[in-house]
Amino acid sequence: MTTSKLFDPYQLGPLTLPNRVVMAPLTRNRAVAGMVSNPLAAEYYGQRASAGLLITEASQVSQQGQGYHGTPGIYSSEQIAGWRKVTDAVHARGGRIFIQLWHVGRISHTSLQPDGAAPVAPSAIRANTKTFVDGKVIDVSEPRALERDEIPGIIDAFRRGAANARAAGFDGVEIHGANGYLLDQFAKDGTNKRTDSYGGSIENRARLMLEVASAVAGEIGADRTGIRISPVTPANDVSDSNPQPLFDHIVDGLNAEKLVFIHVVEGATGGPRDIAPFDYGSLRKRFSGAYIANNGYDLALANKVLDANEADLIAFGRPYISNPDLVERLKAGAPLNELDRATLYGGGAKGYTDYPTLVDA
Numbered sequence: 001m002t003t004s005k006l007f008d009p010y011q012l013g014p015l016t017l018p019n020r021v022v023m024a025p026l027t028r029n030r031a032v033a034g035m036v037s038n039p040l041a042a043e044y045y046g047q048r049a050s051a052g053l054l055i056t057e058a059s060q061v062s063q064q065g066q067g068y069h070g071t072p073g074i075y076s077s078e079q080i081a082g083w084r085k086v087t088d089a090v091h092a093r094g095g096r097i098f099i100q101l102w103h104v105g106r107i108s109h110t111s112l113q114p115d116g117a118a119p120v121a122p123s124a125i126r127a128n129t130k131t132f133v134d135g136k137v138i139d140v141s142e143p144r145a146l147e148r149d150e151i152p153g154i155i156d157a158f159r160r161g162a163a164n165a166r167a168a169g170f171d172g173v174e175i176h177g178a179n180g181y182l183l184d185q186f187a188k189d190g191t192n193k194r195t196d197s198y199g200g201s202i203e204n205r206a207r208l209m210l211e212v213a214s215a216v217a218g219e220i221g222a223d224r225t226g227i228r229i230s231p232v233t234p235a236n237d238v239s240d241s242n243p244q245p246l247f248d249h250i251v252d253g254l255n256a257e258k259l260v261f262i263h264v265v266e267g268a269t270g271g272p273r274d275i276a277p278f279d280y281g282s283l284r285k286r287f288s289g290a291y292i293a294n295n296g297y298d299l300a301l302a303n304k305v306l307d308a309n310e311a312d313l314i315a316f317g318r319p320y321i322s323n324p325d326l327v328e329r330l331k332a333g334a335p336l337n338e339l340d341r342a343t344l345y346g347g348g349a350k351g352y353t354d355y356p357t358l359v360d361a
């Protein structure tokens, strides 16, 4: 047994988390017809209910916001009904769950878009990356730049996503502001070449992310609204020439909106933590709510960072795929199950709901 802050409770807005362990959002591509979450998702998330907080896989707020095969939505009544089964299962097992609200922007393919249209982006620059469509890994499509008068519709899609999340029984939402998707594409100068009030200066590039945060918080309450950011990740071909002042400004704005947490992907998403110099402590200092740290954490690093008061909560991604009882395993110092990469994206129960707990094993 270890004594560790990781297993101390934490007050997150109105929610009392029994521990500091967060399940990070994890894309699994198992949605069924109508982009309704898989019927097995209730069991999958329910199995993981001992986490302090669960965050669902990224879920598009509109069809336009979809970029991969089989990712669930949160824009139709059927999708809300599907998610209701998930939130009921998690709550029945004593857990708490937020949904991640997503718009992929340019990381999409015409075959997924309404009427086969081009995906949308701040600027018409194709990403040098791939997506996963109908069992094939293919290049993403060339996007078109959003018109200035389409931007209120984007903000409203996130706002409706939040209202739908509440209707589905979620405890709150995490806005996906990370990993080279739409809000990150607007924020960073490698992808945003606009000349209107949403491009150019740091203030202008941050505007869409902050307006979405404000709209979502206005809909469901700032104490139920968090956001994920990834200041230096190269994921999905994004880059920024000066990320420190950009993200200092973004976090000042999120703090003014009184969001309940910032969830920070430190370094390259799913890769090295030290890819670029960046002062994460500056973000923590600027933000009064919770700081959720993510990327490559294990028990030792989690304890070190919590003991140094550099974070309030720690989000675990890949370890949560193969270890439904991750909290109990970390507490016991027990070994972790290996991850089966072949069953990460798409498929059914195999590699989804069949990883054993310590008690099963």
Ligand code: 8OZ
Pocket: 027, 058, 068, 178, 179, 235, 269
């Ligand atoms: C893996 C595969 C597809 C999407 C992210 C939503 O990186 C994702 C994602 C991850 O945030």
